[in-house]
Amino acid sequence: xxxxxxxxxxxxxxxxxxxxxxxxxxxxxxxxxxxxxxxxxxxxxxxxxxxxxxxxxxxxxxxxxxxxxxxxxxxxxxxxx
Amino acid sequence: xxxxxxxxxxxxxxxxxxxxxxxxxxxxxxxxxxxxxxxxxxxxxxxxxxxxxxxxxxxxxxxxxxxxxxxxxxxxxxxxxxxxxxxxxxxxxxxxxxxxxxxxxxxxxxxxxxxxxxxxxxxxxxxxxxxxxxxxxxxxxxxxxxxxxxxxxxxxxxxxxxxxxxxxxxxxxxxxxxxxxxxxxxxxxxxxxxxxxxxxxxxxxxxxxxxxxxxxxxxxxxxxxxxxxxxxxxxxxxxxxxxxxxxxxxxxxxxxxxxxxxxxxxxxxxxxxxxxxxxxxxxxxxxxxxxxxxxxxxxxxxxxxxxxxxxxxxxxxxxxxxxxxxxxxxxxxxxxxxxxxxxxxxxxxxxxxxxxxxxxxxxxxxxxxxxxxxxxxxxxxxxxxxxxxxxxxxxxxxxxxxxxxxxxx
Numbered sequence: 001x002x003x004x005x006x007x008x009x010x011x012x013x014x015x016x017x018x019x020x021x022x023x024x025x026x027x028x029x030x031x032x033x034x035x036x037x038x039x040x041x042x043x044x045x046x047x048x049x050x051x052x053x054x055x056x057x058x059x060x061x062x063x064x065x066x067x068x069x070x071x072x073x074x075x076x077x078x079x080x081x
Numbered sequence: 082x083x084x085x086x087x088x089x090x091x092x093x094x095x096x097x098x099x100x101x102x103x104x105x106x107x108x109x110x111x112x113x114x115x116x117x118x119x120x121x122x123x124x125x126x127x128x129x130x131x132x133x134x135x136x137x138x139x140x141x142x143x144x145x146x147x148x149x150x151x152x153x154x155x156x157x158x159x160x161x162x163x164x165x166x167x168x169x170x171x172x173x174x175x176x177x178x179x180x181x182x183x184x185x186x187x188x189x190x191x192x193x194x195x196x197x198x199x200x201x202x203x204x205x206x207x208x209x210x211x212x213x214x215x216x217x218x219x220x221x222x223x224x225x226x227x228x229x230x231x232x233x234x235x236x237x238x239x240x241x242x243x244x245x246x247x248x249x250x251x252x253x254x255x256x257x258x259x260x261x262x263x264x265x266x267x268x269x270x271x272x273x274x275x276x277x278x279x280x281x282x283x284x285x286x287x288x289x290x291x292x293x294x295x296x297x298x299x300x301x302x303x304x305x306x307x308x309x310x311x312x313x314x315x316x317x318x319x320x321x322x323x324x325x326x327x328x329x330x331x332x333x334x335x336x337x338x339x340x341x342x343x344x345x346x347x348x349x350x351x352x353x354x355x356x357x358x359x360x361x362x363x364x365x366x367x368x369x370x371x372x373x374x375x376x377x378x379x380x381x382x383x384x385x386x387x388x389x390x391x392x393x394x395x396x397x398x399x400x401x402x403x404x405x406x407x408x409x410x411x412x413x414x415x416x417x418x419x420x421x422x423x424x425x426x427x428x429x430x431x432x433x434x435x436x437x438x439x440x441x442x443x444x445x446x447x448x449x450x451x452x453x454x455x456x457x458x459x460x461x462x463x464x465x466x467x468x469x470x471x472x473x474x475x476x477x478x479x480x481x482x483x484x485x486x487x488x489x490x
Binding site: 006010013017021026028029030032033034036037039040041043044047053055056057060061064065067068071072074075076078 | 121178182264268271274383387388389390391394395397398399400401402404405406408409410411416420423424427428
């Protein structure tokens with residue numbers, strides 16, 4: 001049910017954007033807005049269906065943790081006392 | 082990017098920008114950073130906060146130097162001028178992603194706070210979605226509206242913090258600060274680590290707002306930013322002193338929202354009690370400003386990157402990204418604390434300080450800068466007509482003699 005609501009809301013909003021921007025002859029704006037909207041809806045649906053979606057926080061942690069480990073260890077030493 | 086690209090025709094004053102900066106810095110940082118700093122620096126946390134004050138201003142000077150070199154241009158626009166179209170767009174994409182992630186993290190903080198303390202049992206997505214509705218409306222109305230809300234909220238925030246400070250004086254325990262600098266000056270310096278991550282590294286959001294400052298106020302910008310940085314420093318020190326004096330080291334580092342817990346202890350002769358909700362209101366308003374600024378920055382930079390005539394079509398689609406992202410980013414509170422306290426600092430310093438520093442260095446080496454228009458006016462580059470017309474509309478002159486066109490060098 002939530003996924004249907006999300007798709008419905010996105011479809012309604014997408015239609016509104018396209019209609020309004022087409023009136024203003026802003027094709028580029030409509031295309032990019034729809035592209036981002038579709039991306040967002042897919043992301044929402046993946047979360048709802050519990051598909052393993054990439055988490056940017058995990059990427060950043062994987063990238064920075066090994067690089068900054070010595071500094072982090074030095075800063076954190078004694079912080080749990 | 083052509084400098085004449087118009088996305089917004091609104092202007093703000095230097096004092097409005099400084100108030101926005103104050104609220105931005107106090108946003109999540111005011112409520113969460115003291116916990117992290119106290120965990121590292123213990124009773125010397127207030128010294129860490131005091132050291133961070135001047136650093137805030139130094140980082141702001143970096144963005145100001147870029148803004149003065151490329152007047153009227155946002156980070157997306159001068160990145161393209163400096164690095165060329167494609168590399169500039171790639172860098173802008175990095176910043177758009179950073180601003181979106183920042184929005185999601187701030188939204189998650191407020192959702193956690195409201196879910197735990199004010200609205201227990203309410204699903205996270207309901208709080209996130211409701212909060213985003215206000216943000217979407219504010220972003221749609223534009224920078225002037227955001228700045229005016231900032232002016233309103235600034236007064237209330239300062240007033241409430243002062244009242245809370247006064248009401249807590251009867252519980253202040255100076256012994257909580259002993260022993261003073263018990264392990265030398267290393268601990269206070271180590272305590273700087275989380276502060277460097279937020280708010281310091283996040284100040285890069287301000288670079289999206291400098292071009293909107295009225296021409297008449299551009300000269301005052303440095304002074305106002307200095308004042309804002311000073312106020313942020315004073316309030317951060319004040320809050321940490323109060324936290325340590327009232328709650329002590331152990332309770333402060335254990336509490337996820339220590340200021341809220343501190344406000345719970347207010348009791349003046351059993352007459353003034355349970356005033357913590359005022360702190361909650363203030364915190365919601367500062368977070369509102371921070372979220373609004375990062376979300377607005379993301380839509381604006383994305384619109385400039387994609388050469389759009391208006392940033393508005395992107396507002397709602399970005400909401401569909403930020404809300405689920407805010408729910409997915411942290412698995413639990415331990416994960417949130419680990420990321421915010423340890424990983425966020427190097428990441429936000431890379432994006433917020435290292436890259437702008439390299440851009441400035443590159444601009445110095447190559448000698449690139451944007452010429453000012455006639456009468457030493459800044460180049461306006463990012464406007465949108467109020468009626469959202471396809472032509473972009475003519476930039477209205479709300480500033481004194483604001484230049485409407487663009488003259489890239």
